[in-house]
Amino acid sequence: MKKAILLVLFVFSLSLFAQEKFIIYTYHNHSPFINSQNSGLSYDVVRYLNTQAKGKYLFELKVIPRSRLNYILKPWINKDCLKIRKCDANWMVLWVNQKWGFGQDSLSNFSWTALLQDSNVIISSSKADFYYTKPEDLIGKKLAGMAGHRYLGIDDLVDSGKIKRINGNTEVENLKVVLSKRVDATLLPKSTFEYYQKTNTEFKKLYASDVSHQDYMRNIMTVPQNKELIAYFNSLDLSEIFK
Incomplete structure (x- = not known):
């Protein structure tokens, strides 16, 4: 044995x-x-x-x-x-x-x-706020971005002063800022946004753009x-x- x-x-x-x-x-x-x-x-x-x-x-x-x-x-x-x-x-x-x-x-x-x-989508507090089809639709808006992240087509408009960008450290932080209407929108991977909507009932009030910012x-x-x-x-x- x-x-x-x-x-x-x-x-x-x-x-x-x-x-x-x-x-x-x-x-x-x-x-x-x-x-x-x-x-x-x-x-x-x-x-x-x-x-x-x-x-x-x-x-x-x-x-x-x-x-x-x-x-x-x-x-x-x-x-x-x-x-x-x-x-x-x-x-x-x-x-x-x-x-x-x-x-x-x-x-x-x-x-x-x-x-x-996956894709990046524009998240806003309601569909009535604005209809996103392209980065230029964010002109005059305030956008919550992730610190250290670059956004194709959007950063140039931020640099020229046409979009005001503030940076958050977490995705949840940015979603809460949108929810409180301190900014007009944020940008997140669709997979991430769908997860947070499933796990936090508050975020079900938020709206993801039908047109994505990027698909990948x-x-x-x-x-x-x-x-x-x-x-x-x-x-x-x-x-x-x-x-």
Whole structure:
């Protein structure tokens, strides 16, 4: 009996040793991606990938600021990892798009696996306030933005004084400012706004524009060298994560 137990423990230790570990980075530390400890879509992705891997891979989530991610990815973006240094390739990034500051050659420099179709929408206190179809519809309005975020087509109008922008530190803070009518509108990912409407009855009073400010795909990003990992992603039905 003792020998059998030792054999099981030995086989188990070998299986752990054989696992290839990947760090999953995300800087999206707000709902629905991170709701609380071990809760949110990012954790759902990790659990799904680990379950489907059946011991071949071990995925571990790390939530870090975008500035830290930029530092980690800098040698990959500059292509130093292919020329003058050896870099750890066992990583991936969740919820990102190739247009979001990952270098001019981001589409070919990295591998992209589609994960979630999303959009940015304009949130106002009522549909009667104004009808949004384009950034110019915000002229003369007061907009609550997220500190450190840039908004295509809107920032130029802010810089020219045509839109007044104030910055908040959280999405909930900005929604409350809209609710109190201290600003005319804010801009949020549709996925985030829908989550907050489900979890906070107050926010059901707010209105999301029918016309989005931007539409985009949120992807899993890694490096093309991870061919087996990418093939693993392609073998999965990632839509199961959101059911």
